[in-house]
Amino acid sequence: MSIMKEAPLPVGRKIRDGMIKSTSTKIGDWIIAIICFILMLICIIPMIYVLANSLSSPEALVYNRVFLWPEGWNIDAYKTVLTGEKYLWSLGWTAILTVICTLLSITLTICASYPLIYTNLKGGKAISLFMIFTMYFSAGTIPGYLVLKGLNMLDTPYALILPNCISVFNVIIMRSFFFGVPDSLREAAEIDGAGPIRVLLKVYLPLSLPVIATLSLFYAVGRWNGFSDAQLYLSDKGKQYYPIQKLLYDLIQNSTNTSENLSAGDYNENGVSQTVQMATVMFATVPILLVYPWLQRYFVAGVTIGAVKG
Amino acid sequence: MVIVRSLSNAVSLLSAPLSNAWQAAEPYLFVAYLATLLAIGLWVWRQEGRGARVLAAAVFVFLLGEAYRLIPHIIWAIAPRAQQPDALGTARLVCYLTTAGFFLLLELYRQQRVGRAETAKGRRIENLMFVLFGVAAAVCFVRFNEWMSGESPWFWLLLRNFLLATMGVLTICLWAKTAKNDRAFRHLPLALCLVILFYLPAVCLEPLVPEITVLMIPRTMAMIWVMVILSRSAVIRGTGYSFRTYIKRYWTLYMLLVLPIAFFAIFRYFPMSYISLAFKVDNTLVHPWTLELADNGGMQWFLQAFSNQSFRNALANTILLNLLDLVIGMPMPIIMALLLNELAFPRYKRLTQTVLYLPHFLSWVIISTIALQLFADNNGWINRLLGTTIPFLSQENPWRAMYIFLGIWKECGWNTIIYLAALTGINAELYEAAEVDGAGRWKKIWHVTLPGIRPTIIVLLIMNLGRILGSEFDRPFTLMRDMLQSKVQPISLFVYYNGIKGDQHSLSTAVGLFQSVVCVIFLVASNTLSKKFGERGIW
Known part of the structure; x- marks a missing residue:
C-alpha cells in the first residue's frame, strides 16, 4: 500500500x-x-x-434605466408572484410535475438499462436495438400528436408526463455505468442466492447513486424547463396544467403584444409589469441554479459516456 | 350419482326461499347463504373418503352456480350503462364451469400432496381443468362483448383484453405442458410475462386501432408455437442453462423490461404507423391504415410541400441555420475547452466551469425573455452601450445571427465537458516529450492536444451532421417575432403552424417524414465516410 x-x-x-x-x-x-x-x-x-x-420599481423599468443595479429598491414583484394565485399554482404544479416525472423516469430508466447488462439474456441485443433505433429515427411531431389525441391525453397532465418519460440517451448512460460495476460483485451475490432483483437493489443501486443523481437532475431540468410539450399538447382547455415555462411565455407574449400597441406609460395595462415578469424568471431559474453546482463533478461521467457510446 | 343428484336437488329446494330473498333485494341474506354453503362444502371436503370429496365438489359447484346471480349486479355496479345482461344462463354456465375448474384444481393439489400428480390420472385432471377454464373464459369473452357494447370503450376493452390474456396464459401453459410432457404450472411465470409483454401495448392502443386485438390473436398463437419449439430444445443456446432454469433465473428481468418496452411501443413505434398518413387522404378520425391513398399515387402531399414557397423557405432556413450552427457553433466549445485546459489555477478553473455551465440550465423561454429585452431595437441595453440601433431580433439576418449567438451562449460551456473529458485521456508523456523538443504552448496544442481529441470531434461532427435537417422547437419558437415568422422559420415551426394549428395533418406528416429520412441518410453517410477515412464511427 x-x-x-x-x-x-x-x-x-x-x-x-x-x-x-x-x-x-x-x-x-x-x-x-x-x-x-x-x-x-x-x-x-x-x-x-x-x-x-x-428588484426595481416598475417606473424605472419603463424608462429602461436599470441595467445591473436596481433602482427604486423594492420586493413588490416577488410579493405579487407569491400572492398571485396563478403564479403560485403554476410554480407548485411544475414542482409536483417535476418530482413525479423524475421519479417515474429514473425508475423506468433503471428498469430499461439493468436487464441489458446480462450479456446472456435472450433478446437483450434486440431490445437495445429496439430502443436505440428510436434515437435516430422518429415518427415526427404530427404522428406523436395524433397518437396522444387518440389516447385522449391532450389537455391532461399525462401529455406532459408520459411521451418523454424515457430518454434513450440516459438509458445508455445508465447501462454503461452498470457495465462498469465489476461482474465479480454480481457473481458473489448470485452465489449467495440473490436473484436479479435483489442484486439490483443491494449491489447495483447503492454503487450507482452518483449517476442516478446526475440523471435525475437531467430529467428534472428537462421537465422544469420543458416548454414544447406544453405548447404542443395543451390548449386553453388544459390551462390549469400549464407548467411555469408556458405561463411565462404567455405572459411575455401578451405584454410585448400590448406594449407594441400601447405607449410606454400603460405598462400595467395587462396587469403584469415587467418587474413581475422578471421575478417570475427568477423563480423559474433559481431552483435549478441552486442544485446543479453540487452535482457538477458527476456530469462528466454522464455526458461523456452518452456522447461516445451513442 | 343418484344420491348426489337428489342431494343437490334437496339443497336446491331448501335454498329456494333464501335464493328468492336475494332477488327481493336482500343481499346480506344471500351472502350469508353463500357463506353457509361454503362452510358446508369445506366441512365435507375435509372428511375422509372418495364419496365425501364428490359430495363436496357438488356443493361447491352448486355454490358458485348460485353466485351467478351476483354477476349482473357486479357488472352494473362497475358499469352502470352496460346493457341489460339478458343471458343469466350464460353467467350460470360460466360459474359452473369455473367452479368445476376450481374443484379440479383442488383435487390436483390433493393428488400432488399425496404424490400422485405425475400419474396419468393426475394429468387427465389437469387437462380437464384447463379445458374448463378455457371454455369459461371464452364464453365470458363472447358474452362480455355483447353486454358491454353500451359502455365506454376503455372499460370493456380492458375487460375483454383481460379475458383474452387469461386465455393466452392458459393456452401457453397447456402448450408448454404437452410439448414437454411437463407440469403446466411450472411455466406460469413465463406465460404471464409473455402475455403481459404482448398485451399491454395492445390494450393501450385498442381505442385507436380497434382491430388490434383481432390482429393480435394469430400473432399470439404464432408466439405460442415459438415457445413450444423453444421449450423443446433442452438447453438455451448461448446461456448453458436448460429452458426451465433459464426462465426461473431470468423471468424477473423480462418483467423489468415490460414497462419500458410498452413505453417505446406506444410513444415511439406506434406513432410510426401514423407515418402512412403522409401518403393518405387527410383524415384523422380513423387510423391511416384504413384510409385510401392520396392523389398522384400517394405522393400528393410531398408534391404540394415542395411546390409550397413557405415550405421551401423553411427548408432553406433549416439548412442554413444548422450549417451555421455547425460551422460556428462546433469549434467554439473546442476552443473554450482548450482555454480551460490551459488555465493554470485549479480553483479558479472549477469556478469558471461552474459559471460556464449555467446557461445550459436556463430554458429557451427564459433566454428569449432576457434577450428580447437586452437586444431591443431602440432602448435595449446592448444598443445603448454600443450607441447603435441594430434591429437584432426584428430583421432577418440579424435574427439569424442572434439565433446562432444565443445557441452558442447556451450550450458552448456545457459542450466543453466532453472535450475536457477527452483531454484528460491524453498521455502526459506526450506533453513532456513535446516540451523536451522545445515546443511552446501553441505547438503543444496543435501537435498533441488536438490530435488527442480528434476521435471525439469526429463523433460529435457525425452526430451534428445527422441533425442537419433536424430542428429544435423551443429555440426558434421562443425567439420568433410575428413579422419574421414567414421569412426565418425552420421546418419545426412550419410543421407546428400547418399541422397542429392549421390541421393539415397529412402535409405536415409528409414534411416530418422527409426530415427524418434525410436525417438518417446523413447520419449513415457521414458515419460511413468517417470509417472510410480511418476514424472510429458511432457504431
Whole structure:
C-alpha cells in the first residue's frame, strides 16, 4: 500500500500544473485567466440584469434605466408572484410535475438499462436495438400528436408526463455505468442466492447513486424547463396544467403584444409589469441554479459516456 | 350419482326461499347463504373418503352456480350503462364451469400432496381443468362483448383484453405442458410475462386501432408455437442453462423490461404507423391504415410541400441555420475547452466551469425573455452601450445571427465537458516529450492536444451532421417575432403552424417524414465516410 501511495505523479502533469514554468507562459496564464473572466461575465450578466430588474420599481423599468443595479429598491414583484394565485399554482404544479416525472423516469430508466447488462439474456441485443433505433429515427411531431389525441391525453397532465418519460440517451448512460460495476460483485451475490432483483437493489443501486443523481437532475431540468410539450399538447382547455415555462411565455407574449400597441406609460395595462415578469424568471431559474453546482463533478461521467457510446 | 343428484336437488329446494330473498333485494341474506354453503362444502371436503370429496365438489359447484346471480349486479355496479345482461344462463354456465375448474384444481393439489400428480390420472385432471377454464373464459369473452357494447370503450376493452390474456396464459401453459410432457404450472411465470409483454401495448392502443386485438390473436398463437419449439430444445443456446432454469433465473428481468418496452411501443413505434398518413387522404378520425391513398399515387402531399414557397423557405432556413450552427457553433466549445485546459489555477478553473455551465440550465423561454429585452431595437441595453440601433431580433439576418449567438451562449460551456473529458485521456508523456523538443504552448496544442481529441470531434461532427435537417422547437419558437415568422422559420415551426394549428395533418406528416429520412441518410453517410477515412464511427 505504501508503495502505491508514494508513487510519483507523472512528470508532465507537474509541468502543466505550473511547477516548472518560464516567464512567458506565466503571462500567458494571466491572459487566459482574464479571457475566462470575460467569458464568465458574459454568462452571468444576463442573470444579474434579471435580478436587478426584478428588484426595481416598475417606473424605472419603463424608462429602461436599470441595467445591473436596481433602482427604486423594492420586493413588490416577488410579493405579487407569491400572492398571485396563478403564479403560485403554476410554480407548485411544475414542482409536483417535476418530482413525479423524475421519479417515474429514473425508475423506468433503471428498469430499461439493468436487464441489458446480462450479456446472456435472450433478446437483450434486440431490445437495445429496439430502443436505440428510436434515437435516430422518429415518427415526427404530427404522428406523436395524433397518437396522444387518440389516447385522449391532450389537455391532461399525462401529455406532459408520459411521451418523454424515457430518454434513450440516459438509458445508455445508465447501462454503461452498470457495465462498469465489476461482474465479480454480481457473481458473489448470485452465489449467495440473490436473484436479479435483489442484486439490483443491494449491489447495483447503492454503487450507482452518483449517476442516478446526475440523471435525475437531467430529467428534472428537462421537465422544469420543458416548454414544447406544453405548447404542443395543451390548449386553453388544459390551462390549469400549464407548467411555469408556458405561463411565462404567455405572459411575455401578451405584454410585448400590448406594449407594441400601447405607449410606454400603460405598462400595467395587462396587469403584469415587467418587474413581475422578471421575478417570475427568477423563480423559474433559481431552483435549478441552486442544485446543479453540487452535482457538477458527476456530469462528466454522464455526458461523456452518452456522447461516445451513442 | 343418484344420491348426489337428489342431494343437490334437496339443497336446491331448501335454498329456494333464501335464493328468492336475494332477488327481493336482500343481499346480506344471500351472502350469508353463500357463506353457509361454503362452510358446508369445506366441512365435507375435509372428511375422509372418495364419496365425501364428490359430495363436496357438488356443493361447491352448486355454490358458485348460485353466485351467478351476483354477476349482473357486479357488472352494473362497475358499469352502470352496460346493457341489460339478458343471458343469466350464460353467467350460470360460466360459474359452473369455473367452479368445476376450481374443484379440479383442488383435487390436483390433493393428488400432488399425496404424490400422485405425475400419474396419468393426475394429468387427465389437469387437462380437464384447463379445458374448463378455457371454455369459461371464452364464453365470458363472447358474452362480455355483447353486454358491454353500451359502455365506454376503455372499460370493456380492458375487460375483454383481460379475458383474452387469461386465455393466452392458459393456452401457453397447456402448450408448454404437452410439448414437454411437463407440469403446466411450472411455466406460469413465463406465460404471464409473455402475455403481459404482448398485451399491454395492445390494450393501450385498442381505442385507436380497434382491430388490434383481432390482429393480435394469430400473432399470439404464432408466439405460442415459438415457445413450444423453444421449450423443446433442452438447453438455451448461448446461456448453458436448460429452458426451465433459464426462465426461473431470468423471468424477473423480462418483467423489468415490460414497462419500458410498452413505453417505446406506444410513444415511439406506434406513432410510426401514423407515418402512412403522409401518403393518405387527410383524415384523422380513423387510423391511416384504413384510409385510401392520396392523389398522384400517394405522393400528393410531398408534391404540394415542395411546390409550397413557405415550405421551401423553411427548408432553406433549416439548412442554413444548422450549417451555421455547425460551422460556428462546433469549434467554439473546442476552443473554450482548450482555454480551460490551459488555465493554470485549479480553483479558479472549477469556478469558471461552474459559471460556464449555467446557461445550459436556463430554458429557451427564459433566454428569449432576457434577450428580447437586452437586444431591443431602440432602448435595449446592448444598443445603448454600443450607441447603435441594430434591429437584432426584428430583421432577418440579424435574427439569424442572434439565433446562432444565443445557441452558442447556451450550450458552448456545457459542450466543453466532453472535450475536457477527452483531454484528460491524453498521455502526459506526450506533453513532456513535446516540451523536451522545445515546443511552446501553441505547438503543444496543435501537435498533441488536438490530435488527442480528434476521435471525439469526429463523433460529435457525425452526430451534428445527422441533425442537419433536424430542428429544435423551443429555440426558434421562443425567439420568433410575428413579422419574421414567414421569412426565418425552420421546418419545426412550419410543421407546428400547418399541422397542429392549421390541421393539415397529412402535409405536415409528409414534411416530418422527409426530415427524418434525410436525417438518417446523413447520419449513415457521414458515419460511413468517417470509417472510410480511418476514424472510429458511432457504431
